[in-house]
Amino acid sequence: MAEDNAPVDYSLSNPDVLTKYKTAAQISQKVLETVSTWCVEGATILEVCQRGDKLLEDEIAKVYKGKKISKGISNPCTISPSTFVTPYTPLVSDAEEAAVTLKANEPVKIQLGAQIDGFGTVVCDTVLAKPKSDGEVTVSGRAADLILATHWANELMLRLMLPPGLLTTGSEEEQKKARGVRPYTQSKISQLLEKVAKSYECNLVENTTCWLFDRNDIESKKKIILAPGDGAKGEGLPEVGEVWGVEIGVSTGTGKVKTLPNRATLHRRTATTYGLKRPSSRATLSEIQKRFGTFPFSLRQMEDERAGKIGIVECVRGGVVRQYEVLGSTDGEPVARLHTTIAITKNGLQRLAAPPSTDLEKVKSDKKITDEEILKILELPLAKPSSAKPKNKKKKKKPAKKAAVAKPEEDDEDEDSDDDSDDE
The missing domain is CATH 1.10.10.10 (Winged helix-like DNA-binding domain superfamily/Winged helix DNA-binding domain)
Known part of the structure; x- marks a missing residue:
């Protein structure tokens, strides 16, 4: 009876919790990928949002069938036009806003998410709305500056989320020394990210916020505020065993925001x-x-x-x-935004729900990052390399007689690529 009354472990140390996060993440990413293809010149924002929500609901219905657990949308499909900063989703009953369409090549922010048993994931990507006619594949000019600034700021931010010494190898003394290093302060994080943005003559969007996630809560007790303004202040830093929503907002303008007249x-x-x-x-x-x-x-x-x-x-x-509130850039300049749901484990950082990787070959800018400190951080891995050993575990189930004879070379015999292993 004592076991029945034991509190349920909702931390990442419970494998079921991570599985639910990953299931929600897979749905989020799949739907994001599809919705991205709908963002074309002339598409009605309202219609794309409606179709996105329907697809989310359909995909969520396919998992955990018959299980008595809650599941649903953790963030409805939102489509934010070029100068909009925050998620935007117009109403059917607001005729004027319901008729708004996307313009060719404008940076569109798509945000959505799914939750399983209260474990929610949120993902956001910025795509350029495709023109009706076949446009050039390569992105250049200020659009390229914006995309690259956002991409590299996001990559840097993910590495800054890692607790000090988490991936350090070597002697126990070296690991202890690495763990003793003071973590980046929120002020330092903003400074580093601002350097990335300015490398492309862009700026961080003020008050961009990264939140700690908990069960049934995507805005928990900790938050990191990037480029804080108006006295805004973050609280807390990432630790092992936590799930975070990491957001990056970049503008080709000043990064300052204002409340738009659109209905919340x-x-x-x-x-x-x-x-x-x-x-x-x-x-x-x-x-x-x-x-x-x-x-x-x-x-x-x-x-x-x-x-x-x-x-x-x-x-x-x-x-x-x-x-x-619906916020936009004060100077009417384009804004790009990315949002990644991550898990911080003892082996490093896992991107649970993340926007697709940027195809850097198709984005051409005459600007680049030159700051040595930033370049050094960007070279760091996000997680420890996975071991390849578990691969042959199942193949060890052989007749006892054969196993007794061939035990020392068992793993080599199981793989065709290792036929010449006797030469060793």
């Missing part, structure tokens, strides 16, 4: 309790709790969008629901 349509349930007075507000909150839990959702996903627009007002005012 993305919301999230908070831990605050408040006695809602209006029946419409209580009905809205009840639907939110049942369908979305504490993960972000769009009013577009409500059963009755118009009723949701009315009911959400008091929920936001009472603090039981958080409203995500």
Whole structure:
């Protein structure tokens, strides 16, 4: 009986937890890849978001069938146009915004995510909306500067997330010394990333935030704020056993942001309790709790969008629901954004849900990173090299007689490529 009452381990040390994160991540990445192909000149943002949500729901329904665990969307499909900074998802009932289409070659931010048993992953990529006519494959000019600045800032940030000494090899004394090195402060992290952005004559987007993830929470107790403004301050640094949402935002302009006049349509349930007075507000909150839990959702996903627009007002005012304002660049300059969900284990960093790798051969810029400190960090691995030994474990199940004779050379005999191993 004591075992039945034992608390469930929701940490990464529980293999089931990591499996659920990975399952959610695979869905997120698969849907992101498909949605990217829909971002073409003339495509309606609303329609792409709707199709993205439908695809997420379809893929989520295929896993953990018949299991009594929650699963769903951890971040609805959002499509942010060129100058938009934050995730954007228009409503069907807002005719003007529902008609907005994508322009050829504009940098479009696609963000979405899935969750299994409360273990959510979020991924974001920036793609250039494809023109109707066949455009040139190679990206150049300021678009290339923006893409490369964002790519390398993201690669640097992932390496800065590693706790000191985690991947150090050598003697016990050397490892101890490496672990004793002070981790990068949030201020230093911003400084290094700003150097990368400025190498391409770009700037970090102010107040870009990386969050610690927990079960049912993609904005937990720790956060790292990049290029903080208006007194914003992060709290805490990454540690082994944690899952983080790592975000990078870069602009060809100043990186300063402003609130846009567009309706805030993305919301999230908070831990605050408040006695809602209006029946419409209580009905809205009840639907939110049942369908979305504490993960972000769009009013577009409500059963009755118009009723949701009315009911959400008091929920936001009472603090039981958080409203995500729509932000954009103050100078109207293009913005690129990437978001990667990572796990930090004793063997290093795992990209759980990540945007596709940038094809650097197709992005041409006359600018490059020259800072030696940054180049040195970028050369560092993200994880310890995996061992190839486990590969032949299953093949050791042989008749006892044969095993007794051939035991010392068993692994060599199992592989065709090692037929000449006797020469050793």
